[in-house]
Amino acid sequence: MTRQIPRPLLCLLITAATAAMTTLPAAPSPDAAAVGSAGVDHTFADTASPEESAEDLKLANAWVPADQELRFGAKPLEFAREAAAAEAADADCNISAQAATALLIAMTWPEVSPSGAAPSPMTLSRYDTQPTLADPQNRAPGLWFHPGIGMWQLDSAGLGTNFTAAEAMDTKGAANRLAPYVVHRYCTAINRGDTRKEARAYAWTAWVACRQGACENTFQRALNGVTPVDGIGRYGGAKPRRCWYQGAAHDCFYVDPANAQGASWWAAPGGGRSPVAAPFYVIRLDGSATVELRYWLAADSGASTDVQARRPFGANARTGLTWARGPGLCDLTAQRGAC
Structure with a gap:
């Protein structure tokens, strides 16, 4: 029997397919990002002209060189395989667990690691x-x-609109969300008569880096095997904590780009056109409306006070943020902040 995607999630997924799910992290040129023995990119300099658009950069740098093997964190790969196999088993078209896994992870290299790291x-x-x-x-x-x-690259303008930053970093949760999305779109295309290659392209429509064939290339290569890399955890270096905020204890995460696991070119000062965030905390605040809170301790940001930014679920961060002086946060796990 075919397992149905819950209607609220399916509606969100279909709606989000037309939105900008991926936010163009602008991966480095493969030639400029050498791969170390552990499969981690070295830092690089952004040499693109100011006139070159983010989309142009994404497409130009999406292709993994043919002589580079595809690496993937061992633990995230385990989660991706589990999620893909579950969807393949109940899909309303013929797709193997191996093909569903490759479909699910093919876009990650063109999007954020075109060196193959x-x-x-x-x-x-x-x-x-x-x-x-x-x-x-x-x-x-x-x-x-x-x-x-x-x-x-779950984006607040698309599929990531109802995820906090920590939830988007959670490779188990993200895989469980995206596996039904890509497999459903693939089967929709197959069942209307598309070829398998056309169906894969349809499944990846939301990812800019896939628009000129780079994801088809990594898909075919991933079918032949991916090299697992140890030392990359479920959250990629983000730390689960407990935090005291506004009179209550919350599950929270501490995100320090300096602790990133895997390809970390983006964490370098020259790793993109935007600033890179100072270490911050992430809390999901549930109530009449769910809000993502990102909180910077003064000790982490260098500001004279704590600072917070709030984004209601469903809002695009580019237009929906509220910034304010932080009222105080205590990291109960590490005993830092306003404890």
């Missing part, structure tokens, strides 16, 4: 330069709200 679950978009993403009071250069997060 293991994509980082922590990846922060670096080519969104809208002024509204910065602290309007300019209290510190690292007070920057990256709208696209993770190896799949």
Whole structure:
């Protein structure tokens, strides 16, 4: 029996397919990003002209060189395989678990790691330069709200609109969300008469880096095997914590780009056109409306005060942020902040 995607999720997925899911983290040129023995990119310099658009950069740098093997974090690969196999088993078209896995991960290299290095679950978009993403009071250069997060670049303008940054970095949760999305779109195309190649392109429509065939290339290569890389965890270096905020304890995550696991070219100061955020905390605030909170301690950002930014679920960060002085946050796990 075919397992149905829950109607609210299916509606969101179909709607989001026409939105800008991927936020153009603007991966480096493969020639400029050498791959180390652990499959981690070295830093690189952005040499693109100011006139070159983020989409142009994405498409120009999407192709993984033929002489580079495809690497992927061992733990994230385990989650991707589990999610893909579950969807393949109940799909309403014929697709193997192996093909569903390749379909699910093929876009990650063109999107965030075209050197072939293991994509980082922590990846922060670096080519969104809208002024509204910065602290309007300019209290510190690292007070920057990256709208696209993770190896799949879940963006607040699309599929990531109801995810916090921490949830988008969670490779298990992201794989469980995206597997039904890509398999459903693939089967929709197959069942209307598309070829398998056409159906794969339809499944990847939301990813800019896939528009000229780079993801078909990585798909075919992934079918022949991916090299697992140890040392890349479920959250890619983000740390689960407990935080005290406004009179209550919350699950929270501490995100420090310096601790990124996997391809970390984007964490370098020259790794993109936008600033890179100073270390920040992420909390999901549930209530009458769900809100993503990103919180910077003064000790982390260098500002004279704590600073916070709030984004309601469903809002695009480019137009929907509210910045304010932070009321105080205590990291109960690490005993830092206003404890």
